[in-house]
Amino acid sequence: MIYFKGQFYLVTWSGALGIIDIQGPNSVPQSNVIYLNDDNKLFRQHSTQFYLVDVNDALLLVARFGRRRSNASRALKTVKFELYELDVVKGNMKEINNLGDSTIFVGCNGATSIDSTKFTGVIKPNQIYFTDDWFDQNYHLECGGGKDMGCYNIQDGNIESFYPELSLSHICPPTWVIPSL
Numbered sequence: 250m251i252y253f254k255g256q257f258y259l260v261t262w263s264g265a266l267g268i269i270d271i272q273g274p275n276s277v278p279q280s281n282v283i284y285l286n287d288d289n290k291l292f293r294q295h296s297t298q299f300y301l302v303d304v305n306d307a308l309l310l311v312a313r314f315g316r317r318r319s320n321a322s323r324a325l326k327t328v329k330f331e332l333y334e335l336d337v338v339k340g341n342m343k344e345i346n347n348l349g350d351s352t353i354f355v356g357c358n359g360a361t362s363i364d365s366t367k368f369t370g371v372i373k374p375n376q377i378y379f380t381d382d383w384f385d386q387n388y389h390l391e392c393g394g395g396k397d398m399g400c401y402n403i404q405d406g407n408i409e410s411f412y413p414e415l416s417l418s419h420i421c422p423p424t425w426v427i428p429s430l
Contacts, residue, residue, distance in 0.1 A: 251302065251303065253308050260299050260301055263284075265284055266283050266284070266337065283340040291342075296317075298312075302362050304362040305362075309332055311332055312331040313379065314328050325397065329401070332346070333345065347375060353378070354378045355380075356424060357424060373402075375402070375403045376403065380424060396412055
């Protein structure tokens with residue numbers, strides 16, 4: 250869920266975009282549901298996570314694709330991302346392949362974007378930083394979860410892993426902490 254331009258938005262696994270408008274503390278919330286045009290069958294794929302994020306006043310849908318590892322753990326591993334700019338009036342999705350100087354962070358606590366020029370040398374532009382949020386792994390796999398963390402380069406599709414060795418936990422998936430500036 251995201252608060253964007255005075256309304257709350259949420260997306261479901263089936264491609265329904267919920268829009269909730271709350272005018273004030275004593276008003277009755279108004280809600281609407283639109284179904285995103287899904288010509289490429291994005292919402293019918295297995296092992297996919299979705300996030301909504303505001304990037305430079307545009308509402309983006311981030312799709313994260315996972316695949317089971319071939320090792321004994323069978324844990325999910327992120328293999329790619331796709332980005333779509335949403336038209337919330339028409340329900341259209343336009344794939345985009347460049348964030349410019351913006352950077353997106355995704356994980357179990359949602360998604361956010363920042364201007365990477367404010368963190369030169371620390372945060373890479375046109376990237377998606379991600380934490381392991383395949384929840385079922387943390388609790389159901391014998392080894393736990395937490396290994397799937399890294400940085401996805403939107404331009405070339407490469408993934409830089411933050412933990413090439415095991416870094417697993419049964420307690421909690423990794424979480425981004427983003428201070429208010």
